[in-house]
Amino acid sequence: MNIPFSKISLTGNESHYIDQVLKSGWLTTSSKALKFEQLFAEFVGAKFACAVNSCTAALHLAVDAIGIRPGDKVMVPTLTFTASAEVIRYMGADPVLLDVEYGTGLVSPAILKRAIKENPTVKALILVHYAGQSAEMMIPEGEGILDLCRNHNLNLIEDAAHAFPTKFGNQFVGTFGDITCFSFYANKTITTGEGGMFVTNNEAYYKRAKIMRLHGINHDIWDRFTSLNSSWQYDVIEPGFKYNMADLNAAIGIAQFERAGYFRDERQRCAQFYYKNLGQLSNIDLPVCYGPLENHSWHIFPIIIRPEAPISRNRFIEMMTNEGIGVSVHYKPIHRMTYYRLAYNLNPCNYPNAELIWQGTVSLPIYPDLTEAELEFICQTVKSLVSNKAYKTLPIEKVPDESTGS
Template identity: 60%
Template sequence: MIQKVPFCKVLCDGNELKYITEVIESGWLTTASKTKKFEDQFAEYVGAEYACAVNSCTAALHLGLDALGVKPGDKVFVPSLTFTASAEVIRYLGADPIFLDVDYDTKVITPEILEKAIEKHPDVACLILVHYGGHAAELINDANHGILDICKQNNIKILEDAAHAFPAKLGDRFIGSFGDVTCFSFYANKTITSGEGGMLTTNNEEIFKRVKTMRLHGINRDVWDRFTSDKPSWEYDVVAPGFKYNMPDVTAAIGLAQLERAEVFRKSREEVATYYLEHLKDVKELDLTVSKVPYKDHAWHLFTVVLRDQSKVTRNRFIELLSEKGVGTSVHYKPLHRMTYYKNKYGDRSADLINTEKIWQGTVSLPIFPFMKEEEMKYVCDTIKSILSE
């Protein structure tokens, strides 16, 4: 069967080629003025003091945890319902993940879940908060008892994994402007892409300086500075054993062009989500994703449904049948506590992760991408209904 509706589509029909050509003509292919411009414009977009472009969100998460001072033996909260990158960086630093459950409807950690986890693990050093699917977790609330408040009261550092959450808002502020460290992904299937790439935002100057240094081998000057400042270019110092995580200018060129279209893309994804919410609401076998933020503030990276227990079709068979009818889907995620490495190292944690287990048994991510045609959305909904009514 030819695929009628793919799971995702990449759109590069803005200024991508123009900006790439400018980079090639400039003769500067590594990190230089385009990356600087991308950082400046991204920081301005989300309302952060500083932004540091890197070659993946995984790199940003690693640099962020390092800058927050996470060290061997520390315990770090992380949801189990996430991509492996969110937790592997904890292991890079010799710390140990403690997997948290998420809210069944929104699939993010809530203040209540966090508070219960702190009672059980009062010695935890850090929380990695994933804004799953583009839905902002409750960092702040009217009761001044949001996740940021709870972390502050309990001396827990917080690192936001916003790989799915650009552009996403909480109240009148963008994700990326709240906590000490927020990490974004520009991987090919993300809401804006540069092929591969990531961005770390912060309002903390010390964190920014550490991240910038560790991004490039622990050298106290970046390449652009070495070739634009008055100091001799050969002269630099190594202040720590850093990494090679910088973003090249060709990548930044694509990112800049995508950034110009970020809200157009987001709005278009919102239209797809709104269509699904309306046209699938009466399908009794499905629990649809719930947004507790206004739809306009959601990045809508994913649109997930959970097949209920009583459905006659299993999740895996449902995916097969959709695929046979030409509908691309995915699963986000097989939870990390079920992965061999974490199971072998930390034992079976499933009893603590009731919602995560329930989501995992039934979850399917439906096609969502900018400029999806109404006939494509209708085809997805009609196909789902016909499979579930057989």
């Protein structure tokens, strides 16, 4: 078997739309990017969308738009990709790392409440909808993430890199917080190769992002090389960035967007297969989905090999790879990354759930093209690895502790 960890499906209108861009003679930002923005904003129910060249760029524009300043503190979960935290450092601000819930990998309202109490001067939260499941934005007769942010005057930026299309209740992720940032990186639920979307209902944030997305130039100048009527004059009002999305990428994005519902349903098919076939194994924990399965985008399916399993996570990965099954790890937490550990003198003991997850987590393949036979093979392999008594006779190797270098 050769089952890659991730595989994109490009059998829609991708080539057709790319061809249109090539024939137009203009490859970078223009009508396709604009169309992608309009389709996206309309779908998630937001007023504004600004297409950029990565989710990292969108997150950077977001912390800039809400006015994060050097020395400010911004909360972010430790169980995330480094991009969620690095944008805080871009602004000279400092991340306050939050632990996550064991089953969902999400920042829960209880965790946030405690963190706000311990860090009363914090300015904002960058919330990650881990794996494609929304955090609990509202809870009946209590304070959800949204209430807590509002009640404590915190700006809320949603890192929705995993979460398109994801719902909380009947509402798509994209309009809960001040700004929501999506990723269209090559392995995401829809892709443009590299790309991202900055989404907001706040006109001032949108206007700021549009200016900062292209060098801090004061108005749209896409057509300055192609239109005879276009003004050659422009001004630079801020030292901005080069974050615009090219039409070549947007062309792929529109084609992917057209099939996003189908992709999501197919990913759910894989998740359901895993729940049905691996749910009874006592040595592993499956991801907890607290809402309807349909609200989840199923970007990743992270299982956790429990400490009592006869095989360690690292050995499990080795064996899966030997069987021809691609797997990955989401994530080595930020508090274990050398830069953050040294800069902020971080102690893993302060993130007990993220630690438990990190020691055992492995993400299984999940994508529309996975066949039943492949899913069956993956499940059979997982079962035999986590139940095989033969492994009990092998010493269980220690997970190396990066925090001490041992």
